[in-house]
Amino acid sequence: MASNWTIGGASVRGAAHVRAGKGNEDAVAWHPGAGTGARVVGAVADGHGARAHFRSGTGSRLAVEQAVARLVRHLDDPDADEVGSALAGDILRGWRRAVDADVAARPYSGEEAGFLTGPRLGPYGATLLTFAAEEDVITILQIGDGDLMLGYPDGRVVRALRSDAGLVGEETYSLCQEDAETRFKVTSLWRGEDADWPDFALLATDGVAKSYRDDAVFADAVARLRDFAREDWPGLLSNLPGWLEELSGQGSGDDATLCIALRNPSQT
DSSP states (O other): OOOOEEEEEEEEOOHHHHHHTOOOOEEEEEESTTSEESSEEEEEEEEOOSGGGTTHHHHHHHHHHHHHHHHHHHHHOTTOOOOHHHHHHHHHHHHHHHHHHHHHHSOOOHHHHTTOOSSTTGGGOEEEEEEEEOSSEEEEEEESSOEEEEEOTTSOEEESSOOOSSOOTTOOOOTTSTTGGGGOEEEEEEOOSSSOOOSEEEEEOHHHHTTSSSHHHHHHHHHHHHHHHHHOHHHHHHHHHHHHHHHHHHTTOSOEEEEEEEEOTTOO
16 A cells, blocks of 8 residues: 655744844745645755855755656656666756746846856755655655654654765855766665665754754654654644744754655554
8 A cells, every 4th residue: 555645844034044134045845735645755955045145045945846846757757767866967957947047037136246256056056955755765865964864663763864074064065066966965765575664754954953962862853753743743734833933043043944754654
């Protein structure tokens, strides 16, 4: 029997952005829009926000839109092969075309042009983390920072991908880089007859994990969210924006965004 997944999320402006009068530069999207299906796709993105990335909020919105659309198309293709770099390249090309269309529709002002430095698409720079789940396969792609945590029926919560190596401090890879396609991390999980299969996934922009003291405390919070999701999914979605605002205010001050997917406990 096909797994029945439920998906949803929220994105809030960080406390520091509120104080500075800046907008929310994160974005989140998911499919199906109604939130339930045998196959679900979710994505979060984080615009860089520095002066050189003055349209990064738009960049993150375009990123989640393109990622979800292309992953849905991938799931709908019965002849689709393993994901690999081909899907990452497809998402990146879609994002670049969408950015170019936005620039054509909204040419840079004289003031904005004065901030143009670095890569051609630098003003729209953003990270991206995306997830697709169907009955027997989970597909994950990421460029830049952020966290994707998987939960299992035995209560374990694990990080799905390793952190990028060789970066210092707040450095991160970005969709706006010329070599962005080579910076994607891509993995697929295949369900075996005897293998444990995740029943929960959480995608978070980096402002969420940075609000906790360390990875262990963050993982414990994710485990509690999994329990909450299983007990009261509507209540979780209702409380999520307020909880994220409080978390940002007491923690990183950054924009905070989550996308959460839960597999129906009756589906094994």
